[in-house]
Amino acid sequence: MKIIKYLILILIILNLSSIKAEDQINDLNIKITKNLRCLICQGQSVYDSDTEFANSVKILVQNKLRDGQSEKEIYSYLKDKYGEWILYDPEFNKNTYFLWLLPVLMFLVGGAIIFKLLIKTKY
Amino acid sequence: MTSTIGFYSLTFGLVCSFLIIFFSVKNFNNSQFFDNKILSITFLQFFFVTISFFSLILAFVYSDFSNETVFNHSHTTKPLFYKISGTWGNHEGSLLLWLLVLTFFIFVFLLKSQKQKKEYRILTSLIQQVIIIGFFFFLIKTSNPFNYIFPVPAQGLGLNPILQDPALAIHPPILYLGYVGSSIIFSSALAATTLNYVSKDWAKHIKQWVLVSWIFLTLGILLGSIWAYYELGWGGFWFWDPVENVSLMPWLALTTLLHCILVLEKKLLLSSWAIILSIATFTLSMSGTFLVRSGILNSVHTFANDPERGLYILIFLFCLIFLSLFIFFFFFKFEKKKKNLFWLSKETAILINNWFMMYFLSVVLIGTIYPIFLEVFSSEKISIGPPFYNKLIIPFLVPFLLAMAIGPKLKWIKSNFENKKHLILFFIISLLLSILIIRNLDISFLLNTVLVTSAFYLFFITSRDFFVKGFKRLSQNIAHFGFSLLILSILFNNIFSTEVISNLKLGETLENENFKIKFENIKEINEYNYKSIKGKFTVQDLNGSNEIMYPELRIYNQPNIVTSEADIKTNLLTDKFMTMNYIQNQDYFNIRYQVKPFMLWIWLSVLLICFGGVISFIKKYEG
Numbered sequence: 143m144k145i146i147k148y149l150i151l152i153l154i155i156l157n158l159s160s161i162k163a164e165d166q167i168n169d170l171n172i173k174i175t176k177n178l179r180c181l182i183c184q185g186q187s188v189y190d191s192d193t194e195f196a197n198s199v200k201i202l203v204q205n206k207l208r209d210g211q212s213e214k215e216i217y218s219y220l221k222d223k224y225g226e227w228i229l230y231d232p233e234f235n236k237n238t239y240f241l242w243l244l245p246v247l248m249f250l251v252g253g254a255i256i257f258k259l260l261i262k263t264k265y
Numbered sequence: 266m267t268s269t270i271g272f273y274s275l276t277f278g279l280v281c282s283f284l285i286i287f288f289s290v291k292n293f294n295n296s297q298f299f300d301n302k303i304l305s306i307t308f309l310q311f312f313f314v315t316i317s318f319f320s321l322i323l324a325f326v327y328s329d330f331s332n333e334t335v336f337n338h339s340h341t342t343k344p345l346f347y348k349i350s351g352t353w354g355n356h357e358g359s360l361l362l363w364l365l366v367l368t369f370f371i372f373v374f375l376l377k378s379q380k381q382k383k384e385y386r387i388l389t390s391l392i393q394q395v396i397i398i399g400f401f402f403f404l405i406k407t408s409n410p411f412n413y414i415f416p417v418p419a420q421g422l423g424l425n426p427i428l429q430d431p432a433l434a435i436h437p438p439i440l441y442l443g444y445v446g447s448s449i450i451f452s453s454a455l456a457a458t459t460l461n462y463v464s465k466d467w468a469k470h471i472k473q474w475v476l477v478s479w480i481f482l483t484l485g486i487l488l489g490s491i492w493a494y495y496e497l498g499w500g501g502f503w504f505w506d507p508v509e510n511v512s513l514m515p516w517l518a519l520t521t522l523l524h525c526i527l528v529l530e531k532k533l534l535l536s537s538w539a540i541i542l543s544i545a546t547f548t549l550s551m552s553g554t555f556l557v558r559s560g561i562l563n564s565v566h567t568f569a570n571d572p573e574r575g576l577y578i579l580i581f582l583f584c585l586i587f588l589s590l591f592i593f594f595f596f597f598k599f600e601k602k603k604k605n606l607f608w609l610s611k612e613t614a615i616l617i618n619n620w621f622m623m624y625f626l627s628v629v630l631i632g633t634i635y636p637i638f639l640e641v642f643s644s645e646k647i648s649i650g651p652p653f654y655n656k657l658i659i660p661f662l663v664p665f666l667l668a669m670a671i672g673p674k675l676k677w678i679k680s681n682f683e684n685k686k687h688l689i690l691f692f693i694i695s696l697l698l699s700i701l702i703i704r705n706l707d708i709s710f711l712l713n714t715v716l717v718t719s720a721f722y723l724f725f726i727t728s729r730d731f732f733v734k735g736f737k738r739l740s741q742n743i744a745h746f747g748f749s750l751l752i753l754s755i756l757f758n759n760i761f762s763t764e765v766i767s768n769l770k771l772g773e774t775l776e777n778e779n780f781k782i783k784f785e786n787i788k789e790i791n792e793y794n795y796k797s798i799k800g801k802f803t804v805q806d807l808n809g810s811n812e813i814m815y816p817e818l819r820i821y822n823q824p825n826i827v828t829s830e831a832d833i834k835t836n837l838l839t840d841k842f843m844t845m846n847y848i849q850n851q852d853y854f855n856i857r858y859q860v861k862p863f864m865l866w867i868w869l870s871v872l873l874i875c876f877g878g879v880i881s882f883i884k885k886y887e888g
Contacts, residue, residue: 179648185506187650190499192846192855230650237645241635245657248627252620259616260608 167207174203174213177230178220187230268332271320272411274313275361278368279401281310282394289387289394299383303390304375310397311368318365321410322352330421333412334358340423340823342794350434351424356574357410359437363554364400366438366445367393374449374474381470388456389449395588396448399581407574423823426795432492436485440512443482444550447515447543449474450522454543455589459596463540468530471543473885475526478546479519480878486512487871495831500764500842500859502867505654510633511553514626518546521622524615531677532612537597538619544589551582556633607679614672621665628657659716666719666752669745670726673738687729695721708760717756723749740884744877750870754863764859770852781805782858785813795821800845800854816845816856840864 175189180196188196199220206216220228232238285306292300321334325348330336338355339348352358371393378386404410427433450471457467489512494502503509522542529539555578606612632649640646671688674680699717703710727746734742765782767775774783785801798818805811817830827847834841839862846855 177650177652179650185504186499190501194849225646227646227648230648231652232647232649237639237643237647238635241631241639241649241653242657244631245624245628249620249624249661252623256613256616256620259606260613262606 167204170207170213171200171204174207174216175200177217178203179228179230181224181228267320267324267327267329268411268413271317271324272409274316274320275401275405275411278310278313278317278364279398279405281306281313282398282401285310285394286391289391293384293387297383299379299386303387304372307368307372307375307390311365311372314361314365314368318352318361321358321361322349325349325352328421330419331413331415331417332410333414334410336414336418336421338424339421340794341420342823343424343429344793346431346434347424347429351428353437354424354428354434357404357408359441360400360404360408361410362438362441363445364397364404366441367397367400367448370445370449371397371452374453377473378470382460382462384460385453385456385462385467388459389452392452392455393448396452396585399585403574403577403581407577421823423821425824426819426821426826426828427496430492430496432488433496436488436492439481439488440485443478443480443485443519444515444553446474446478446481447519447547447550450478450543451547451589454540455592458540458592461596461598463529463536463597465530465533468526468539469885472523472526472530473882475519475523476878476882476885479516479523480875480882482512482516482519483871483875483878486516487868487875490871491868494864495833496828499844499857500831500861502864505632505649505651507633508557510629511556514629514633515546515549515553517622517626517629518542518549521619521626522546524618524622528612528615534606534612535616537599540593540597544586544593548582548586548589551578551585555579555582605678609675609680611672611675611677611680614668614675617668618665618672621661621668624661625658628654632657659712662752663715663719666723666749669748670723673730673741673745674726688726691725691729692718692722695719695725703760706760713756713760717753720749720752720756724753740877740881742877743880744874747870747873747877750866750873754866754870758861758863758867761862762859764857766855766857768848768853769856770854775856779807779860780858782856784854784856792819794823795819802843802856802858804841804843804858812841814841814843814858816843818845818847835865837865838862 172189175196176187178188178199180186180188180191180193180199182193182195183191186196188199190196203216206219211219217229226232226237232241234242285303288300288302288306292303321332323329324332324335325339326345328335328339328341328348330339334355334357338358339351343351353362371390374393375386375390378389453467453471453474454463457463457471486509489509490502493504493509494500522539525535525539525542528535555575606616632653636647636649674685674688695718696714698721699714703714703717706713723745727742727749730738730742731746763779765775765777765780767782769775769782769784771784771787774781776782781804783803783805785803787801788799790797790799796819798820799815800817802814802816803811804814812834814832814834816832819828819830820826821828829844829846831842831844833843839860842859842861844857846857848855
């Protein structure tokens with residue numbers, strides 16, 4: 143009897159953890175599809191769209207997650223297939239150096255100007 | 266008939282422009298006093314454009330399909346309200362509205378500036394007329410709203426159903442009041458520069474216009490955002506979509522100017538910066554129109570585009586920028602006076618505000634136009650979406666919020682930190698409160714705690730000021746308090762939103778740990794210009810409360826488009842939001858159910874921010 147009890151317990155735990163895993167996959171799926179552009183829509187993410195394209199990408203991402211692929215692998219797979227256009231979160235590469243660095247540079251320049259104004263003042 | 270009247274009064278309006286220029290030049294040199302003929306002709310011009318605008322409205326109301334604009338954007342079965350709002354729901358009509366507001370504002374400006382110098386008034390009116398003429402030509406050459414079609418079609422093509430909505434019907438006029446208000450600031454800044462009149466008086470006088478444009482722009486953005494929330498059907502309110510960004514950029518510039526003009530008004534500092542901001546604000550408004558109308562941007566909100574129009578606006582824009590830079594560099598007298606800035610003073614605090622605002626502006630600007638340039642130069646297409654803006658803006662929000670709490674406490678010229686114990690006390694309270702809230706949640710602890718802490722900090726400090734300061738500096742305090750409320754609501758909305766997406770058949774029940782959703786029934790109703798398919802769902806919460814939701818699909822007849830209407834149950838603390846969608850060739854419907862806390866507070870806090878502006882406007886007007 144004890145063995146059966148333990149078995150049931152183990153089964154329940156296993157079951158729970160598989161539910162947990164499925165939950166995680168769902169969360170990750172939502173996170174990933176929110177960062178993908180629905181290519182046939184105007185300015186909607188895959189997650190927000192209900193077009194056939196979006197739905198097929200949702201299923202694709204889900205399957206890949208179930209296969210144990212990581213977020214990065216999925217992004218790079220989709221990038222190879224559809225181009226960078228599909229990614230809402232632009233990667234940091236030679237095309238986007240300016241994109242990422244220019245605003246920060248502007249911030250630094252602005253700070254420098256204010257600093258200079260303050261330093262000039264004698265009090 | 267109405268089209269003929271409309272077109273001719275448009276032409277008369279253009280003739281008025283030339284008359285105004287003629288009399289202005291004559292008056293500028295020859296007389297001591299302002300020639301009231303200019304005012305009369307300006308009114309006449311406004312009158313003609315109004316006639317033109319009303320004849321277009323009439324053409325829409327009577328479904329006069331001999332008019333091309335009406336044919337393209339209206340239909341006899343459309344409700345009267347949307348026939349009228351269809352007037353500005355398209356490119357031609359909306360430009361006519363731009364023009365109407367342009368002529369209206371310069372008339373009001375001339376009326377309200379009678380205490381100002383003659384030369385300044387005339388020059389402002391002249392520069393404004395240059396802009397007005399540009400828009401007249403643009404309208405008549407590339408986007409005439411009164412083109413004929415022959416033979417006259419029996420029926421129109423209809424208005425895009427997602428534009429048939431009350432919020433969106435008033436969104437463009439309000440937004441344009443904000444955009445076009447900045448044209449007055451632009452003209453006036455250039456006039457003041459040319460006449461070397463950038464002074465405390467000028468700052469005081471132009472601040473009213475800054476406030477007016479700012480209030481309308483804020484309201485316009487709010488309406489657009491509310492519309493997107495319930496109409497686009499996925500429960501978001503801001504998507505960092507290019508067209509949204511385009512309205513946010515002038516807002517950021519205008520908000521910066523609003524703060525900068527305070528320093529100019531009180532201390533006669535930063536005058537060159539104020540002029541640059543005035544130029545930038547209008548330029549951004551114009552480029553907004555260009556980017557939206559040219560169809561360069563890929564966006565949910567793009568409804569009309571044509572490259573020729575884009576090119577025209579682009580050339581016009583370059584001319585205006587060139588003109589303003591020319592005036593700025595040739596006429597602006599930089600102050601010789603030594604600038605005295607103490608690090609702990611209100612001036613510095615406002616500079617810090619300007620610094621951050623400019624940073625946010627540069628993020629939005631670069632994020633919006635970078636993909637266009639990249640595509641031109643390397644023919645590679647990239648998307649820039651919410652993650653980019655979140656990464657670059659959110660970390661900077663923390664010091665910004667803290668500075669916003671402390672800045673208004675400082676005095677002009679020089680300040681110190683006596684009696685400021687409550688500043689530290691409130692910080693500790695905010696920190697503890699945030700930790701308490703964030704602790705048990707499954708999200709990144711550090712980032713969220715820091716963010717919530719800084720927002721709470723601003724919240725508490727401004728709340729305290731209501732009691733301590735009373736009516737002193739009420740407008741500023743309300744606006745800052747509203748902003749803290751806005752950030753808090755957005756943060757909590759993000760953190761606590763839950764949602765479920767599933768496919769359900771009639772009679773099926775979906776259950777998860779948070780709620781139970783039952784698909785009760787479905788009804789088809791034939792409405793005037795669409796067929797409605799309404800689902801009935803009962804949603805049972807964990808705590809047993811029941812809610813019946815009716816999400817809806819609408820199949821419009823003209824044009825034939827299916828839209829999904831969300832059912833939203835709003836109460837003080839949370840919104841429940843449900844949409845339903847077809848799945849092709851199946852009995853299943855795709856159901857999306859979301860519980861979104863503090864949605865109402867996002868809208869209310871923006872209204873509060875506006876209200877701060879309104880109070881400031883009234884106070885100045887009386888004083």
